[in-house]
Amino acid sequence: MKLSGPAIPEKWQPAYEAHLQALESKVAVVAAWLLLITVFIYQFSHPLRNVHSSELLGIEFLLRLPVILTSSMTLVGHYLGGFRWPSRYFLRLMGLSVMAMILSMLLLYLKTGTSGLYQISNGLVISFFGVSVLAVRGIKEWALLFLLPLGLFAGAAASLGIAFTDILPLFFDPLMMMLIGIIVMEALRRVLTSEFEARQTLGEMAATDQLTGLLNRRAIWPLLNHELQHAQRAGTPFSLILGDLDLFKKVNDVFGHDAGDLVLQETARRLEGALRRQDALCRWGGEELLILLPDTDSAGAQEAAEKLRASMADSTIAAGDNRIHQTISLGVASFQNGDDIDAVVSRADEALYRAKHKGRNRVEIAGSADAMPAVSD
Numbered sequence: 001m002k003l004s005g006p007a008i009p010e011k012w013q014p015a016y017e018a019h020l021q022a023l024e025s026k027v028a029v030v031a032a033w034l035l036l037i038t039v040f041i042y043q044f045s046h047p048l049r050n051v052h053s054s055e056l057l058g059i060e061f062l063l064r065l066p067v068i069l070t071s072s073m074t075l076v077g078h079y080l081g082g083f084r085w086p087s088r089y090f091l092r093l094m095g096l097s098v099m100a101m102i103l104s105m106l107l108l109y110l111k112t113g114t115s116g117l118y119q120i121s122n123g124l125v126i127s128f129f130g131v132s133v134l135a136v137r138g139i140k141e142w143a144l145l146f147l148l149p150l151g152l153f154a155g156a157a158a159s160l161g162i163a164f165t166d167i168l169p170l171f172f173d174p175l176m177m178m179l180i181g182i183i184v185m186e187a188l189r190r191v192l193t194s195e196f197e198a199r200q201t202l203g204e205m206a207a208t209d210q211l212t213g214l215l216n217r218r219a220i221w222p223l224l225n226h227e228l229q230h231a232q233r234a235g236t237p238f239s240l241i242l243g244d245l246d247l248f249k250k251v252n253d254v255f256g257h258d259a260g261d262l263v264l265q266e267t268a269r270r271l272e273g274a275l276r277r278q279d280a281l282c283r284w285g286g287e288e289l290l291i292l293l294p295d296t297d298s299a300g301a302q303e304a305a306e307k308l309r310a311s312m313a314d315s316t317i318a319a320g321d322n323r324i325h326q327t328i329s330l331g332v333a334s335f336q337n338g339d340d341i342d343a344v345v346s347r348a349d350e351a352l353y354r355a356k357h358k359g360r361n362r363v364e365i366a367g368s369a370d371a372m373p374a375v376s377d
């Protein structure tokens with residue numbers, strides 16, 4: 001069984017990491033509460049469990065103290081935001097403190113010959129199961145949580161002169177429980193990973209235009225709003241380009257709808273190739289495209305729009321035996337104080353309208369223009 005689980009595609013890695021961290025955070029809080037409760041129950045229930053007289057209570061409390069501290073830290077971190085560490089570190093601390101507690105108790109009982117080894121053996125079973133469930137990320141965490149403490153325990157037992165033949169039988173059931181815990185956790189992780197992938201796929205489908213693979217109109221809105229807020233807060237510029245394929249109706253009429261679709265797909269590919277990584281390209285409507293250029297002023301956006309125009313005009317598109325010369329007209333508008341998104345889009349639309357009117361296959365900048373004459377075609 002591959003304990004590291006199925007591979008997550010590269011593009012989803014950041015979201016998967018966030019998903020894992022959210023899971024670890026939930027497991028850490030539940031584990032911290034459980035540990036605090038159980039440690040106190042065990043500390044004060046020894047008469048009920050008929051373990052031993054009270055002479056070891058003090059030292060047992062000291063051995064339980066790291067568990068109390070690490071689980072308290074986890075809860076403080078979670079509820080009060082006191083520590084900025086990822087939950088993974090809290091899980092490690094709690095797991096290691098549980099292992100240190102139970103293994104030192106075992107050494108203590110073995111060394112002092114105190115009756116109650118049977119209880120410690122039960123404690124080992126519970127602890128090994130519990131700690132294996134903390135290994136949310138799989139094999140590497142498991143190795144850290146188990147191999148390190150068990151290695152130290154073996155060293156300590158050897159130096160105290162405790163025979164391994166006395167110890168090994170005590171570990172049989174705990175190791176079985178550890179195995180069960182790991183398998184349960186791995187199964188759970190696989191279910192959660194499949195659920196994560198299904199959610200990502202659905203999210204992508206909902207955000208993507210099926211024909212071109214570009215963002216759809218709904219999906220670009222959050223990006224536009226984010227950019228608007230950033231511009232309002234930090235005073236950074238951003239620009240929008242509205243592009244519209246020229247005389248595209250003719251392509252459909254002359255070459256057929258399939259050829260039209262192919263032209264749209266090739267347009268998406270070319271425009272994407274001409275843009276920067278941080279720019280967002282969206283299919284705004286039928287043959288209309290909206291491009292968001294973060295951190296770009298009017299001059300930069302004009303340059304980008306010119307590149308987009310050239311990427312279409314410079315070479316024909318092959319559709320079966322035909323070569324289609326498809327051009328695009330573009331209107332550019334940049335954010336100005338007091339704008340909302342509709343205002344910037346509307347200015348880009350006016351500029352596009354002008355580009356069409358002036359003969360198509362050209363870039364027009366909002367605000368740089370003459371009053372708009374009526375378009376005749």
Ligand SMILES: Nc1nc2c(ncn2[C@@H]2O[C@H](COP(=O)(O)OP(=O)(O)OP(=O)(O)O)[C@@H](O)[C@H]2O)c(=O)[nH]1
Nearest residue numbers: 244245246247248249250252257260261286287356
């Ligand atoms: N093949 C195809 N055609 C589409 C799609 N979406 C929109 N269209 C077509 O795009 C054409 C747009 O035509 P018009 O709005 O008249 O504009 P135009 O012919 O491009 O002319 P101008 O914009 O003035 O340059 C229409 O024929 C639509 O049917 C699509 O997904 N696939």
